[in-house]
Amino acid sequence: MAKVIISLGNDISTDDIYPGRFMATVLPSETPQFAFFDRTEFNAQLKAKAFPSGSIIVGGENFGCGSSREQAASTLKGHEVAVVAKSVARIFLQNAINLGLQVVICPALEASEGDELEITATQVLNRTTGKAFEQIQLPASRKGIMDAGGLIPYTRAKLMARA
């Protein structure tokens, strides 16, 4: 079980998650400082490590829309949060899977800041409101990458199999 640390609306763009002006910073070890930078208070809380590992960011429809910048996924991965959203933009979802950032798609989700959620294999249970919501399973095509622990080990294994 984990707490919702922020509940966001629809169309949260990659510019919101990781503003373009910090794009010269690329390394996953350095991107976390700029997460949601223009949401000053939330950024400060993240940087102060105010939230335990596994805490949940709730999004509406089309979470992560916009740019292909991988910093938007690596910055959240760096804070060890999970994303639960009604729907997720393609490139962001792909980046999240590739980096091992947990993203759960839950179209009917109702969750507010402070709610306690439990993520099962098929559902998201809101323990605060007592409601259960079905997940949409991630594409089966991506399972191999998730099981390998991300795209880097997955690709490395493929490369070795070839050599």
Next chain:
Amino acid sequence: MGMTVVEKILARAAGLLSVKAGDVVEPKVDLAMSHENAALVINQHREVFEGTGLAPKVWDPSRVAIIFDHRVPAESPKTATNQKKIREFVAANGITKFHDVRGDVGGICHQILPEYGYVRPGFVVVGTDSHTTSHGALGAFAFGIGATEMASVWALGLAVNIEVPATIKVVVNGEFPPMVGAKDLILHVIGKLTAQGANFKVLEWHGETIRKMSTSGRLAICNMSVEAGATSGIVPGDAETLRYLHEEAGVMETITTVAPDPDATYVQTMEIDVSTLAPQIACPHMVDNVKSVDQVAGTKVQQIVIGSCTNGRLDDLAIAADMLRGKKVAEGTRMLVFPASSRIFAKALDKGYVHDLMKAGAVVMNSGCGPCLGVHEGALGDHEVALSTTNRNFKGRMGNPTGEVYLCSPAVAAASALTGVITDPRKH
């Protein structure tokens, strides 16, 4: 069963007779493009090779393109150092499709790739930039990926575990009214579909209007297909594609095009008549918040931007130069123009467009991504409003979270530059 264009392209690239939406394939990549974020790709690529005993090389240096455009010339020592590392990697790997910060062969990646004939119909093109969808204008299946996925492509030459996307057919007919064009069409379609209406899907463009449209207009349409969430936009290759590649891009070899089967399966078909379309504006802070120009006319604007991978081509600059020639940009409004490539810049010089624009008060900048993504130059002041021919208007996009960005065509931007407020170019 018939296939869409993208299904045909993926079947060929995956070595299969046929594929259908939902199938998982591993297509061979024909072209892999990155810009300054190659710095991260290099890092991830090196990590892929760690412990393998193999040297971290790209699978085929002739199929990798790297173009500096996001921050040119570098705005900080950090960017300059990233660019330096990328140059060293380019040299070490023998990558030839490299476009450095130069006034002759430099430019924005989504203009350089078509302009130099790097993209052909039927290609699978991946790019570490969401607007890689642009290259569908030449009949390629082109889509954006993240840096780690590009590192995987560089290592394997394959895009791994790609789910074949379903396709939405968009049929466009009718003749554009004066002062209305490709940009208005794509904004209109995004407004109809919404910002996620085509998520995980392809927009395949058809109809008389598209057939008659120049490659420049098609690039604008495919460029912004991603703003409806689309994996890719694609115009099946035709006579105009061949004309562009042979005559403008200087391609000598025979080019074959790929057409969809007549009985291909589409998840949705949209029909659009542009003959009554008004100039369209995407209002802050979402690209699908689209209105016709009369609904926002009169809004005061501090910064006008004409350029980018969406609308920085010669015909776009011609529209602006024609409207501003002999006139002045309004007091209190600044106008920034950045051509999509050095080659376009040079042509605009030859034709006198640059002179016309500068005499009118516009600042003509070197080719690059410029103010579009707020990383480099042309940032907005607090609570300032921009009217821009670029492709995104998310909060903070132009470098300031209190700023507002309206998106429009070059005609609307130029007409508004003269008045300092959003202006209907048909009444100009």
